[in-house]
Amino acid sequence: MLFKQFFEPETSTFTYLMACEKTKQAVLIDTVESEVPVYLQELDSQGLKLVYTLETHVHADHVTGADALRQKLGSKSVVHRDAGAMCGDLLVTDGVHIIVGTLDLEVRYTPGHTNGCISFFVGDRIFTGDSLLIGGCGRTDFQSGDSGQLYDSIHSKIFSLPDEVIVYPGHDYNGNTQSTVGEERKNNKRLGGGRSREDFIKILSELKLAYPKFIDVALPANQACGRVIPGQAA
Numbered sequence: 001m002l003f004k005q006f007f008e009p010e011t012s013t014f015t016y017l018m019a020c021e022k023t024k025q026a027v028l029i030d031t032v033e034s035e036v037p038v039y040l041q042e043l044d045s046q047g048l049k050l051v052y053t054l055e056t057h058v059h060a061d062h063v064t065g066a067d068a069l070r071q072k073l074g075s076k077s078v079v080h081r082d083a084g085a086m087c088g089d090l091l092v093t094d095g096v097h098i099i100v101g102t103l104d105l106e107v108r109y110t111p112g113h114t115n116g117c118i119s120f121f122v123g124d125r126i127f128t129g130d131s132l133l134i135g136g137c138g139r140t141d142f143q144s145g146d147s148g149q150l151y152d153s154i155h156s157k158i159f160s161l162p163d164e165v166i167v168y169p170g171h172d173y174n175g176n177t178q179s180t181v182g183e184e185r186k187n188n189k190r191l192g193g194g195r196s197r198e199d200f201i202k203i204l205s206e207l208k209l210a211y212p213k214f215i216d217v218a219l220p221a222n223q224a225c226g227r228v229i230p231g232q233a234a
């Protein structure tokens with residue numbers, strides 16, 4: 001399997017490229033519109049064919065490159081059926097396997113940060129979007145977020161995996177690039193060490209977070225897969 005992690009510094013967003021070495025078919029997870037030229041160059045230099053752009057959720061902090069890539073390369077956008085993005089070519093739910101050459105990506109429904117969040121489990125690694133971050137988790141105070149639901153999602157769909165499974169999150173603000181299920185189960189500041197559901201809900205309710213900078217532009221644009229909507233300032 002070919003694998004590459006990209007980092008967009010303005011919003012500290014990770015994008016992931018995975019490709020089947022045999023068929024040269026590729027997927028990108030959580031693209032950022034401003035970085036599309038970087039992805040195009042990488043795909044071209046490795047001779048890869050982009051089949052899908054996968055969204056872990058509808059992002060509030062950056063605009064997806066899904067539509068730009070769809071226009072240029074004919075890739076299909078994949079999003080959870082409850083994400084509120086009916087522009088997706090493939091609306092998926094828990095348990096769906098996305099097969100691309102020898103790649104097998106299992107969709108795990110992990111709501112709580114938003115009601116349309118999914119993680120992608122691929123053998124030795126899981127892409128957790130904003131559900132589970134390194135040492136933390138996504139906020140739950142907008143986009144139908146629910147702290148109790150997030151706790152349950154992380155425990156049943158991520159912490160249930162073996163310790164050594166690698167965790168690749170949607171963002172990191174502290175210079176980390178990856179973690180493991182075992183590390184997060186033990187040391188995650190909000191969830192680790194067997195933290196109770198009650199405590200977790202309390203911690204999240206006491207976070208004093210600023211209104212997200214780009215949400216008014218990013219949400220409507222992402223509900224349209226990154227397409228510029230007439231009348232919107234995207």
Ligand SMILES: [Fe+2]
Nearest residue numbers: 059060130138
């Ligand atoms: Fe998010």
